[in-house]
Amino acid sequence: MSQIGVTRESSPAAMHRQAKLVFRQATARDAAALAPLVLASGELEFAYLLGGTQAEREAFLRQAIASDGGRFSWRRHRVAALGNEPVAVLAIQDGRANLLDDPRIALDFLRAFGAWRSGGIICRGLVLEREIPAPKRRQTLLAHCATRSDMRGQGVFRALFAHTMRARLLPARAGQTLFLDVLRSNTRAAALYRELGFVALDERADRTPKLPVHLRSSRMRFSPGDAVAGSYAPT
Template sequence: MTTVSASIATQAQTLTFRPARASDAFVCAPLVFASGEHEFEFFLGVSPERCITFLAFAFGLNGGRFSWRRHEVAVDANGEIVAVLAAHDGRRILADDPHVVFTLLRHFGLLRTVPMLLRGLVLETELPKPKRAQTLIAHCATREESRGTGAFSALFAHALGKVERGLDTPAREIVLDVLASNTRAAALYRRLGFVDLPRRKPRSKRLPAELESIRMRFDPRAPR
């Protein structure tokens, strides 16, 4: 093991993991935004600051795809959150669409919400909801100063197998999406055991080219 890899392993060993809490909203919201800043800016059509404010509001709610209830976090020796991920179990997302409509209406009002929902439908052609047999990993992010330390890999390893999150393999098919342009993240996911799935249809002409994404599936037997 090299000095660098030994240092990374040591830092990862100092982490603890727990389910997110509603009180984590203002810390986790910038991380959730960083996990898909281009997607959020397209969907919401507002500045990064307003995106983060909305995500903090939605994270603090008890339901929906942005809720703290969907998230797991990694915490360092100082008690600070350094990484986050969400798990969306395809068996438990029936209320997600009505909930996001309600959340957008509460936060932005009717006039802003309608075009957001229309853009959301376009985005969903590229980032489809998980099927009933799938669990979608999303909102994968690490605090900037903790990147390259193994924090997210350790968090994913901790979350993997959690039945209550729908991450029990091989019973569940675990999938995620990554921007085609985000080669660094895609390389990380491949090291974790994800493989690219073939694209089934072309990108929507109404979706910006920079939002073209790759869907990946977890395969523990894949070469790393």
């Protein structure tokens, strides 16, 4: 689930704001600020998966992000913050640490929506996972990538990604591969990902006809040799 609205920006005001950014691990206290950001990272996907109103979807994410475990937990997220307020986010979903993700998210659904509604959510989740598969043991999925609307176009996410690479929080060694998924309609985000060093893989042949066409996505693999010079500094 990826939606980014940033470009390289060198205006004095933008550079001043970037200078004040703090890059850090998210905390449970960030849940209220992160919920709308994570929701914005995949509005169409969350609307399909959870149904209901935007307020209900955001409330679910606040609860899930505040929890100590699972794919939505604050523990999986890195943020760029101004003061204490997160303004950009990314999630690191390591395939070596996701064994309990499915039972945990099912429990989160039950707590938030009850048994009857959760059944439909879980069924739609299985359909969606055919398009956006969970990472395998030797894979890490970059997800929930978003920037607050008033901070877009200022290079904030680019700076967060670069900091995460410099801190070696994303896989760089042989045998562990970094992926992300982007909606095929989100050409702006795909262009940025290419600048950061991601390359599109061949289209998957096992797509399910049950998935709405507007949720078709492309998987991209991180290949640093293909990054645009100056886009990030991994060392």
